[in-house]
Amino acid sequence: MPWWKVILWLVGLAALFSLGIIVGHFAVPKEADQLAPQDLDQELLEAVMGQLDASRIQENLRELSLKPHMATTLRDENLVQLLLQRWQNPESGLDAAGEGVYEVLLSFPSREQPNTVRVVSSNGTTLFTSQHSETNLTGEQGDPEVVQPYAAYAPAGTPQAVNGAKHGVAGLLVYTDPGDINDNLRFPNETFPHSWALPPSGVERGSYYEHFGDPKTPYFPATPSAFRLENADIQGFPPIPTQPISFEDAQKLLCNLKGSVAPDSWQGALGCDYRLGPGFLDNGHFSQDSEVNVTVHNRLELRNSSNVLGIIRGAVEPDRYVLYGNHRDSWVHGAVDPSSGTAVLLEISRVLGTLVKAGKWRPRRSIVFASWGAEEFGLIGSTEFTEEFFSKLQERGVAYINVDIAVFANATLRAQGTPPAQSVIFTAAKQVPAPGKSGLTVYDNWLQYYNRSSPAHGVIPSLGTLGSGSDYAAFVHFLGITSMDIAYTYDRSKTSARIYPTYHTAFDTFQYVESFLDPGFTSHRAVAQTVVNVLLRLSDSLLLPLNIGDYSETLRSFLQAAQDKLGPLLGQQSIDLGPLVSAVERFERAAAALDQRIETLRKNLSDPLKVRMVNDQLMLLERAFLNTRAFPEKYYYSHVLWAPRTSNVVTFPGLANAYDEAVKTPNDPSAWAKVKKQLSIAAMAVEGAAATLEPVDDL
Amino acid sequence: MPWWKVILWLVGLAALFSLGIIVGHFAVPKEADQLAPQDLDQELLEAVMGQLDASRIQENLRELSLKPHMATTLRDENLVQLLLQRWQNPESGLDAAGEGVYEVLLSFPSREQPNTVRVVSSNGTTLFTSQHSETNLTGEQGDPEVVQPYAAYAPAGTPQAVNGAKHGVAGLLVYTDPGDINDNLRFPNETFPHSWALPPSGVERGSYYEHFGDPKTPYFPATPSAFRLENADIQGFPPIPTQPISFEDAQKLLCNLKGSVAPDSWQGALGCDYRLGPGFLDNGHFSQDSEVNVTVHNRLELRNSSNVLGIIRGAVEPDRYVLYGNHRDSWVHGAVDPSSGTAVLLEISRVLGTLVKAGKWRPRRSIVFASWGAEEFGLIGSTEFTEEFFSKLQERGVAYINVDIAVFANATLRAQGTPPAQSVIFTAAKQVPAPGKSGLTVYDNWLQYYNRSSPAHGVIPSLGTLGSGSDYAAFVHFLGITSMDIAYTYDRSKTSARIYPTYHTAFDTFQYVESFLDPGFTSHRAVAQTVVNVLLRLSDSLLLPLNIGDYSETLRSFLQAAQDKLGPLLGQQSIDLGPLVSAVERFERAAAALDQRIETLRKNLSDPLKVRMVNDQLMLLERAFLNTRAFPEKYYYSHVLWAPRTSNVVTFPGLANAYDEAVKTPNDPSAWAKVKKQLSIAAMAVEGAAATLEPVDDL
Structure with missing residues (x-):
């Protein structure tokens, strides 16, 4: 072969080899590319x-x-x-x-001694006894494992009285009115199994513990060795014997009460005028001086x-x-x-x-x-x-x-x-x-x-x-x-x-x-x-689908309600909502800016750490609203925005509740100090939350 | 070219092209590889x-x-x-x-009315007045901006007495003894500027607030609008006027006291026997019935x-x-x-x-x-x-x-x-x-x-x-x-x-x-x-250089001390350290296993999320020892392992402190209940910490 042919061949071969390299490098995916982040499918x-x-x-x-x-x-x-x-x-x-x-503390009625509500005449004769179980309409109600209706955690006892409220309530009866639960239906032929309505014998069970979690171990997991309160030291159990009854039974009691007629909003669908007592009607089922006896045998058990x-x-x-x-x-x-x-x-x-x-x-x-x-x-x-x-x-x-x-x-x-x-x-x-x-x-x-x-x-x-x-x-x-x-x-x-x-x-x-x-x-x-x-x-999803911008709307509406409903009186007390205004504005800015950054990131999601960092901000936002010292008397409630609100103003609950209390004693500076404290708690939470949304390397 | 030559050529060319692909794929790094994580340089x-x-x-x-x-x-x-x-x-x-x-609450002495310690005779003559400033030995002490020695946050007042302890201490003087600070040196020619020792006129300033952080805003950042305690409601300020003095001044008071000789451990290097008072020596510098007057003019200022x-x-x-x-x-x-x-x-x-x-x-x-x-x-x-x-x-x-x-x-x-x-x-x-x-x-x-x-x-x-x-x-x-x-x-x-x-x-x-x-x-x-x-x-560093295994050693030593020093008496009270033993053992296992996983990971650090996940476990371990309800009376102390320990047993501080209290009233069940509670707090913290070290996808 002449030298120029040799060179031509060599150049050709080199070109082919190079082409191979190029193809190998660019066209054959490596493992790393195969692991390119996969989003929701x-x-x-x-x-x-x-x-x-x-x-x-x-x-x-x-x-x-x-x-x-x-x-x-x-x-x-x-x-x-x-x-x-x-x-x-x-x-x-x-x-x-x-x-x-x-290992947790529960409360059960006694199989041997069922809880009972009775009407007892002055000579001790039982004139009425409540049902211990619901009527067996479809078979299931006859199962021996059906628990007797009771109010869990209500203490045992046998209070007897009529309308004891005047001298301190001794016992409590609870029932569900057909007006509240049944769209007024109350007869057997119009309730279950003939419709979805509650049969007359139905009784709503429930727990009457005020807090949540195992009552003996607040803030501790209830492992066998955990520290436990003595039962007597538990806060939040009902103070008096309590028993739920059917509306059928309730009717017998309520429709025979005498006394003045209860307010309109207290009336229900039992087919009679509800009266306040004390005592029973002269012409009713029970002698006038009869009393109601409630016998509760609930027991606490680990x-x-x-x-x-x-x-x-x-x-x-x-x-x-x-x-x-x-x-x-x-x-x-x-x-x-x-x-x-x-x-x-x-x-x-x-x-x-x-x-x-x-x-x-x-x-x-x-x-x-x-x-x-x-x-x-x-x-x-x-x-x-x-x-x-x-x-x-x-x-x-x-x-x-x-x-x-x-x-x-x-x-x-x-x-x-x-x-x-x-x-x-x-x-x-x-x-x-x-x-x-x-x-x-x-x-x-x-x-x-x-x-x-x-x-x-x-x-x-x-x-x-x-x-x-x-x-x-x-x-x-x-x-x-x-x-x-x-x-x-x-x-x-x-x-x-x-x-x-x-x-x-x-x-x-x-x-x-x-x-x-x-x-x-x-x-x-x-x-x-x-x-x-x-x-x-x-x-x-690669990016967490948590839209933190929607918190801006909540905070703005909370702020607006505080300004509209609490603002005037707070102003009179020289309590300024300004710090809350700036906090909410800062949050709104931070959330909007983060949304912008997320939109930019969405165009290139290849860096797993960048995605993770943003996701951490989204995931942890809710945490930033916690303050374990905000509501010390309410077990487990740390979320500054969603703690129980007794006020009907839809705003920061701690602020609204403290305000409601202060309004009751407007001349007590300590009550207004509590309002100021709750205002600071709310503003601090919103500021802190905003700080978590701002760019992570901001000072 | 004969057909077999053509085939030979084609096979050869194909092989070369393939080789190129192989080289291109495996030998030429892609961008992803070039971005392989960089570790500490x-x-x-x-x-x-x-x-x-x-x-x-x-x-x-x-x-x-x-x-x-x-x-x-x-x-x-x-x-x-x-x-x-x-x-x-x-x-x-x-x-x-x-x-x-x-905007924080500080405490300053008054320029116009310096704090003073005086000895006053019964007829009101001032026999001694403490120095208001340190001797100007090197020029700096003469700077007008040198603050007068004082005890920050000590209240203003003018108590007067000698050895008031018998009827309630009214004021407090503090000094640093040359035996404690100077290796016994006390003369001008052997102290600064002639050596590093404290000159006789030197006075140690300091804060006497019991907690830390701005006293008016515990748990709130002290922004201008933050909720502030009234000064009278602040906990942790000294209850009585307090003033630090030099050892030169202290010597004049202490070496002239009469009364029985103080215990050996109270003696110092002022060149005299320290006595307990009350009253001054018959043959001393002051008349016997002289009294010490402390005048403090400290002011609180935002x-x-x-x-x-x-x-x-x-x-x-x-x-x-x-x-x-x-x-x-x-x-x-x-x-x-x-x-x-x-x-x-x-x-x-x-x-x-x-x-x-x-x-x-x-x-x-x-x-x-x-x-x-x-x-x-x-x-x-x-x-x-x-x-x-x-x-x-x-x-x-x-x-x-x-x-x-x-x-x-x-x-x-x-x-x-x-x-x-x-x-x-x-x-x-x-x-x-x-x-x-x-x-x-x-x-x-x-x-x-x-x-x-x-x-x-x-x-x-x-x-x-x-x-x-x-x-x-x-x-x-x-x-x-x-x-x-x-x-x-x-x-x-x-x-x-x-x-x-x-x-x-x-x-x-x-x-x-x-x-x-x-x-x-x-x-x-x-x-x-x-x-x-x-x-x-x-x-x-790619992997955080936090060695969580060293917490195992701490926990084991805390446990050992609890078993050795507290165990016997706890046993008598039927308080079992078993839950703490299992918690520490679980922690040790979890930490050792995590160390193993880290060693494996160290061999291939190319996955940034795997590195981040382990780093998060390391970073957040310390957080898992927090319990905001463990020491409610001690502002800011939430770390279950490092809160202040008054006991000298080097173990879980809450447990040790509660134990020390219970030992004082061994027949009080509520004191032992507090020990049990602190035992649960410690065990829960260690269990929770162990859980954060276990594989992240363990149930």
Whole structure:
């Protein structure tokens, strides 16, 4: 070969080799590129929602509500095993599941000596005795495990009097009026099983403990060795014997009272004028000088109550927890409360567990599933859990989703939550078809039932606020974790019932749900779809879908209410709302600027630390509103924005409550000093929260 | 070309192209690889240490200590400007610097009516009057800005008595005995300026407020609008007029007292027998029935005090803060306290700032520099800062380094800190040559002076614990941030002085430092080198150099002490230490397992999120020991392991203190209940901390 041919060949070969290098470098992806951050997969999300099966939810509910399963009873323990079995199933279970057991103080009536309300004549003859159980209308009420209606934690005793209020109330009777619960229905042929209304013999059970968590171990997890208060030192139990009765029994007492007629707002639907006493009517069922005797034999008992926990481990950020839970214990069969929620929980965990076990999916963050124990006695299982894992959860908890009663009724979605939860719930609700409303989404349907006008968003569904009605309480108030509660609920144009009528009675059964609340279980499925959508968005999105801007709107409205309703009188006391104004303005600026930075970041999400840093700001915002010294007398309440508010001014609760107190004693400077202190607490919380939203390397 | 040749050629060309692809894919790094995480650069570290200049530290000190600069005085404000100027310097400053101003309650004597201690005869003649100022020995003591010796926050008043203890003490005199501070030296010709000893006229100033932080705004940042206690409602001020005096004045009083001789341990080096009174000696300077009159005119004043803050922004994790600070305010010229620390701070910020401004370096994490105000009055500036930025700092604070007095004496390093700080201080000290000890490192030298035997590490230098002696207090006790304090200190074989003798007097001057504490400023430089080494390790290492295993050793020793010293009597009271045993064992297991996982991770640090997740566990461990309800009566103390311990048993302070109280009233069940409660608090903290160290996706 001539030299020029050799060179030509060599050049050609070199070019080919170089081309190979170029192709190899640019066209063949390396492992690092293959790991480029994956965001929420919309197809998977659709698939998951599609796999949620109404009939499986129905079968879950049938099994969960088969027998009464009050906290720590044998059936409650059986359901612990059921949960464990489901979550440890090799095909459809979670990565791991286990039990957390706490030794907690519960309160039970006596089987041997049932609580009784009697009318006793002056010579000691019993003229009337209250029912010890509800009428067996559908079989379930005859189950020997149905607990007698009682007021948990009410002390034992046998007070006897009529209208004892004049000289100090000695005992308390509680009943649910058909006017409040039944849209006035009160006869057997118009109530369950003929309608959803409460039968005359139905009695609402409940806990009468003022705080939440295990009463003997406030702020300690109730492990066997934990420090325990003496029972006598426990604060917050009712001071006097208390007993709930049916409206059938209440009618016999109330419609026979004499005395002046009670105010209009006290009247109800028992078919008589309610009078204030004292004493019974001259021409009534009882002799005039008869008295009411209340005999309560409740006993306090230390019992072992279990939480069941399960986890799907996060693939990328396993140290970020999206928690989703519901309680397991009921008062009786608890088909609605809480088993409707648990039936949904089990269906969601089955669908997600199946994907995980098949190796088809794993979320970015960890998902923790929880079945709490002893909620009915005061949110005990969930509270003990937050005490035991306080640090870990405060550091790593992204959000807590609660679905207690999944379906109160089948009209519309109802959601409660702190403001950062609003947008993700809306987004989810827009992707779920509304049951029974062809062409409408759950969001559209919700908007028709409950809406408000938002300065930022226009007309949107109303997100409720979180009180302490279910297991989210310790998460939001004690831990400061963004929380929400999701359910399907009433058409308020069709009922004014305070809650579904058989609440906490022996008539809350599977048949009740199937016949009246959600035939076909389509509302259950809609709740499951909404929840799983929220759950996946929180656990699988690169950027957390927590819209902190929605806190700006809340704070501005709190401020506006304070200025409008409290401002004038505060001004007279030379108390200036200025610090709160600047704090809220600073928060608004910081939130808006962070939103801007997030929009910029959204264009390039390749740096995992940049994403994590922003997510930490979003996740931890709620924590910044905690102040453990703000409400020292209220166990667990640290969240400066959502603590209980006795005032009807919708503003910072500590400020509003202190103001209400000061108004009662306007000449007491110490009362106004408390207002000033609460004003500082509110302003400090908002300033501190704003500081966490500002650029992380600002001074 | 025959077909087989063509094929041969094609195969060859294909092979070459393939080889190119392989080379291109595997041998040519992609951008992702080029961004492989950078760890601490040892060369840079050496260079930085080398650039720290003793003579610049010396010149810093000369300027800082030129005039008295008590908190909020004009000179203190001038130094604020000096700090800002340095930190905003375009060549050697930080990325940003600014002021944080708080309106705080300070206490000052009256210029017009100096505090006075007098001996007054029964006819009212003044027989003795205490000095109102220290003798002007070197010029500085004559500066009109030298504040009269006083006890800050002691109330005004004019008690008069001798040995009032018998009927309730009415006033209090305080002095420093030459036996405690001067190795018995007490004559002018053997004290400063002839030696480092305290001249006879020297008086130690100080704050007598029991808590720390601004007294009017506990738990609130002292912004102008913050809620403030009425002065009368402030807890923790001395109840009676109090005045410090010189030992020269004290001698005149003490050596003339009559009465029985005081116990041996009360005797001192004033050259006479100390007696208990009451009354003066028959043959002494004063008539027997003379009385001592103390006149205190201290006034409380609201003043604006500034912190100065500066930041070097982190390149990779700007939301992780390594904080390094010292106070700026002194009692008088404060050359040692605090200007020796500030001189070092300014030199470190100059060297690092110069690198940043030149674009040569930027740390992985943010470094925050702080010059705190009003420390001498009770750590006020630093405490208000932690209140204002509580959430942000708790979320993001990696560690706090305090260098208050940099050089107490020039013999050896002395460090205090929480256990996770130990290893990084040791590593740093091993890289710094000990001044004046050719061939020895600071570590080797330290080991010779103060050491202990560690079960895990053998013989190592003793790391002291952090009380509340300087600005680290709010960081460790209130925020739960790993903290440390670093200085050079005494050869204890050469002096038994409680602290350097001119502490808080007008003799703590530049000349004092230059002549007696650190001629040549080599100890200052060694402190600076050690500190910058710690600072860079904390801010620039990929994996945080916090050795959480060292907490296992602390917890085990606390447990052992509880078992040995408290166990027997607790057993008699049926109080079982078992829960604490299991908690400590769990912690030990969790820490050891985490160390294992870290060793594995160390082999491949390419995943930034894996590194961040482990670092979060290390950073947040200290937080897990906080319990805001553990010591409600002690402002800011939440750290269950390091709260003040009155007991001399070195164990969990709450447990030890409650035990000591219960032993005093062994038949009081409520006292033992408090012991049980503190036992639960300790066990819960250790369990919770262990839970944060366990794998993040464990249930």
